[in-house]
Structures are given as C-alpha cells and as structure tokens.
Amino acid sequence: MRNWRYARQTAIAALRSTFRPLRYRDRAANRMRKDDRHGGNDMTDTGRIFKRCGCIDKTTRRRSGDHCPRLGESGHGSWYFACSTSDLLGRTARVRRGGFTSEQAARQARDELLEMSREESTGRNWTVTRWLRYWLSTRTRIRPTTKAHYTHDIERFLIPRIGALTLTELNARQLTAAFAEISNTTNRYGLPHTVCTLQHVHTTLRAALNAAVREGVIAANPATRVELPARERPHAEVWTEPRVAAWRATGEHPVVAVWTPEQLAEFLHAVRHDGLYAFWWLLALRGLRRGEAAGLRWTDVDLDNAQLAVTRQRTTAGYTIHEGPPKSATSRRIVALDMHTVRLLRQHQRHQQRHHVRRDNTGKPYLCSGYVFTRPDGAPFHPGYYTQRLRLLIDRTGLPPVRLQDLRHGAASLAHTAGADLKTIQDLLGHANIAVTAEIYTNVLPAAQRRTAEKIARLVLNASRRP
Structure with missing residues (x-):
C-alpha cells in the first residue's frame, strides 16, 4: 500500500514538472497577444506599453482595466508603461506610470526614465x-x-x-x-x-x-x-524683587531665569541635608551639565589636586539612558575645584561608603558602580530624576522656579561677577565658541551692574570737577 502511494506521488510530480513550462509559456504568449491587441508590442527587458481604462464591468463590478472591449476606440482609456530601473542602492525597482494620451507619449516617457542615472531615477521614484x-x-x-x-x-x-x-x-x-x-x-x-x-x-x-x-x-x-518666523534666543533674567513679586501675583515667570547669590545661598542652606547636596552645589557653582554630573565617576575626580575631569555623560533619548562621550570635543575638560567643594565631595564619598557597609551588614546587595552620585543601593540615578528632584526641592523652599539648566546659567553669571573673563568662563562651561558664552550664559547680576553704573557716574562727575 505504501509503495503504491509513493509511485502515485512520483508520477504526479513528473507530470507537473513536464507541463509547468508549457503553462508559463502559454501565460507569456497570452500576455504578448494582449499587448499586441492593445497596440503595445514593446514587451522586452525595457518594459512594456499598454492601454487601460477605468470602466466598471457590469458583471464583476470591478474595473475592466486592459480587458475593456472599447480600448480599440480612439480616445478611450489612457496609455501606461511599465519597466524596471535601478535605484541609488543598486536595487531593481518596478515602475509603472500612466495617464498618457498616446502610445508615443508613454514610450517617450519610458525612454527618458530608462536613460536616467541611478541617482536621477531615485529622485523620480523614491518618496520623501x-x-x-x-x-x-x-x-x-x-x-x-x-x-x-x-x-x-x-x-x-x-x-x-x-x-x-x-x-x-x-x-x-x-x-x-x-x-x-x-x-x-x-x-x-x-x-x-x-x-x-x-x-x-x-x-x-x-x-x-x-x-x-x-x-x-x-x-x-x-x-x-522656506521662510520661517525668526527664533528669538532667550536670555537669562535675574530673579529680582520686582520679578519675584510679579511671579507670586500672576504665576508667570521668564523662560530662562537665574537666582541671585542670596537666593542660591538660601536654596543650598535649605537642602543641606539632602543626599544630593553635593550634586546641587557642583552644578550651581561649577556649571556642569546634567548628563556630565550624572555620568561622573570617582576615577575622574582628583580630590588631592582639587579637580575633576569631564570625560563622559549619561543622557536620555525618551526614557532610554545612553552613556558616551561628552557633547563635543571642547566639553571634555578639566574643572578646578575650590576647597569647600573638595570637602563636600569627601563628605559625600564617606556617606556613600556608609551606605555600602550598612547594606552589607543587613545582607542587602550593593552595586559598586563607581559613580559619584548614586542611589542607596549603589546604582546610578536616572538622569530625569535630578530634574524632578530639583523641582520638588524648590517647591518646598518657596523660591522662584529655575530649571536644572538655569543652574548652569547662574554659574556663568556668578563667575562673571567674581571677576572671571569670558575665556575662563568658556573653559569652565566647555563651550566651543566664546560667542555662545558671551551672548547666552553671562547675564550680569544686579550687584555687578550697580558697581559698573557707580564707576561710570563717578568717571563723569570727576571729569566735571576739573578746571
């Protein structure tokens, strides 16, 4: 029984292999006859030209296409061409265009397409x-x-x-x-x-x-x-007393705003017991970006020589974390530290080590990630956490709002008020262009403005007393 079934299947397969080429040959012949009937006999490797119409067949309720019996009439239907071209990647693409009023117009359009280079053909065929x-x-x-x-x-x-x-x-x-x-x-x-x-x-x-x-x-x-409206680059505005009063009355605040030294001192005093106190201090006084501080490792911090190296950053794309080199080549820099900042980082390091010992004593796992700012289990924070944490702390203090990036603006303004020149501030912030430092980040604080105003007035008054 099994042998009989095997012999039957073998015979059927042989018959199919015998008549398959005939079937494909008959299909090709029918297509050639169809093209000849509709006036298109260019069924070569350069494509074919044919005629179609939009008539609806009464029986099938579908478009007749190239089966319409009226295609032989003059002015009925339109001419199409179909051919293969190569695109920019060297891949073969099948192209079909229609709507031509004559066979000659369709043939001319096809020939123009075939004569194009791969690049020109890509521009014609690829969508945006x-x-x-x-x-x-x-x-x-x-x-x-x-x-x-x-x-x-x-x-x-x-x-x-x-x-x-x-x-x-x-x-x-x-x-x-x-x-x-x-x-x-x-x-x-x-x-x-x-x-x-x-x-x-x-x-x-x-x-x-x-x-x-x-x-x-x-x-x-x-x-x-394309002409678009001009984009006005916002400049940092200082939270002066009139602006604070207007904000408390209306809730409106500048897009970019920085604290005065007194307001910054009030904030740092209010968060002195926060586990990220050293993080807020470092951003507010040394102007690190969020990703640079989030990616800072102890191997990049040299407390003995009072400096740290910015060599990497932890950023986000959506909610996904990406860690890699800094924003630009000039962002890779050495940042000098003052003695108070060094003491804060040493204290933060001891606090981190105590967390490690405490979790080991209680049998809880601790991840030795090597990052400067970590959670109690040693894992680094998600960069977005710092933004949310700062907003929460500011709400608790009642101070006018600033963004995490505004702390960087404030660090530039503080450095400028302390007497640093633009080149020093550029190196501190890691800018490639000093014009960016001058135009955006160095909004002079009111105290420095008053000192400058006093000097200018004194210069004029002293000149008026001379004989």
Whole structure:
C-alpha cells in the first residue's frame, strides 16, 4: 500500500514538472497577444506599453482595466508603461506610470526614465518618506539623543504632510504650506507649536535634503527657500524683587531665569541635608551639565589636586539612558575645584561608603558602580530624576522656579561677577565658541551692574570737577 502511494506521488510530480513550462509559456504568449491587441508590442527587458481604462464591468463590478472591449476606440482609456530601473542602492525597482494620451507619449516617457542615472531615477521614484528613513538609517555618527530628535521630527511632522510626494515633486510652496499646517496644530499640552519646534523640524528636513543633493538625487534643496518666523534666543533674567513679586501675583515667570547669590545661598542652606547636596552645589557653582554630573565617576575626580575631569555623560533619548562621550570635543575638560567643594565631595564619598557597609551588614546587595552620585543601593540615578528632584526641592523652599539648566546659567553669571573673563568662563562651561558664552550664559547680576553704573557716574562727575 505504501509503495503504491509513493509511485502515485512520483508520477504526479513528473507530470507537473513536464507541463509547468508549457503553462508559463502559454501565460507569456497570452500576455504578448494582449499587448499586441492593445497596440503595445514593446514587451522586452525595457518594459512594456499598454492601454487601460477605468470602466466598471457590469458583471464583476470591478474595473475592466486592459480587458475593456472599447480600448480599440480612439480616445478611450489612457496609455501606461511599465519597466524596471535601478535605484541609488543598486536595487531593481518596478515602475509603472500612466495617464498618457498616446502610445508615443508613454514610450517617450519610458525612454527618458530608462536613460536616467541611478541617482536621477531615485529622485523620480523614491518618496520623501523612503528617503527620510533611508537618510536616518545612515546617520551612524550622531548621538542617540540627536537621532531620537530626528526620528520624532520625521515621523511626527514630516511624513504625515509631505511623505507621499516624490523627491523631485517636492518644492518650496509645498514645504511652506506644510510648515503653516504644523504651526496651526497643537502640542501635547494643547498649546500651538512654538517657533523653536518649527526651526527644529526645518533643520532636520534641510539636513536630509542636503544629503540628497550631495548624492545627486535632487539638483537643489527646496527647504532652503522656506521662510520661517525668526527664533528669538532667550536670555537669562535675574530673579529680582520686582520679578519675584510679579511671579507670586500672576504665576508667570521668564523662560530662562537665574537666582541671585542670596537666593542660591538660601536654596543650598535649605537642602543641606539632602543626599544630593553635593550634586546641587557642583552644578550651581561649577556649571556642569546634567548628563556630565550624572555620568561622573570617582576615577575622574582628583580630590588631592582639587579637580575633576569631564570625560563622559549619561543622557536620555525618551526614557532610554545612553552613556558616551561628552557633547563635543571642547566639553571634555578639566574643572578646578575650590576647597569647600573638595570637602563636600569627601563628605559625600564617606556617606556613600556608609551606605555600602550598612547594606552589607543587613545582607542587602550593593552595586559598586563607581559613580559619584548614586542611589542607596549603589546604582546610578536616572538622569530625569535630578530634574524632578530639583523641582520638588524648590517647591518646598518657596523660591522662584529655575530649571536644572538655569543652574548652569547662574554659574556663568556668578563667575562673571567674581571677576572671571569670558575665556575662563568658556573653559569652565566647555563651550566651543566664546560667542555662545558671551551672548547666552553671562547675564550680569544686579550687584555687578550697580558697581559698573557707580564707576561710570563717578568717571563723569570727576571729569566735571576739573578746571
């Protein structure tokens, strides 16, 4: 019985292998006859030309396509071409275009497409969606946070509005309309998108299309001709008494604000028993970034020589933590420490060691991570925790609000008031350009302004007393 079944299956397989080529050959012949019937006989490796229409078949209720009996009539239906081209990656892509009024127009369009280079063909066939995602996949030397911002701009703003267009179809008018639409929508807080958001999205799009220009996919970047509202860079404002009074009355506060030395001293005194007291002190007086302080290890701290080295940072992309080199080459720097800061770090180190001994005595695990600022179990904090913790501590003190980044602004202002020149402050903060230090971070505190005003007035008054 088993032998009979095996012989039967073998015979069926032999018959199928015999008639399969005939079946495929018959299909090819039928397709050739169909093309000849509709006037298209270019069924070669360069593609084919055929005619279709949009008539609905009464029996199947579907489009007749190339089966319509009226295709032989003049003016009925339109002409199409289908061919294969190679894109920028060397991959074969099947292209089909239609809507041509004559067979000659379809053939001419096909020939023009086949004569194009791979780069030109990519610009004609690739959509903006495909290019943006391809460009993003090639960005291997950017930081994870930057890639996360690019991904958000592409998926959230660009693809829903211009993703269906091909690269060669994209122009400045379409982009202007897309950015106008973005400005009329709201963010997750229900507020209109800011100029800063528009500028970020525009920067992402311009970078992606610049890459397309360099690859020869498009001739020019249409994003460079889009005009957006000017972005005003906010300057740090000091929490003077009138501003504090206005904030208590209305709840409104500046985008970037720094404490006076008295307010900073009040905050540090109020949080002197907090486990992260050394963290707040270090950011407020030495101007470290959040990621730099979060990634600081004891191996980078030299308390004997009163200095620390910024060699890495712990940042976030969404909620995911990424640890790597600092923001830029100039961010890798040596930061000098005063004796009081050295004493605070030694005290913090002893406190951390006591946590280690206490957990060992109670049989609880302790992670020797080597970070300066850790949880009681030795593991490093999530960088977002510092932002939330600072907000909670400020609410408890009743002081006017500042952000974690504002402590860095305040450190620059304090250094400027103490007499440090811009070059010293630039080295302290790790800026690549001294203009950034001068324009953004050094907002002179009121006491220094008053001293300067007194000196100017005294200069004029002394000159007026001379004979």
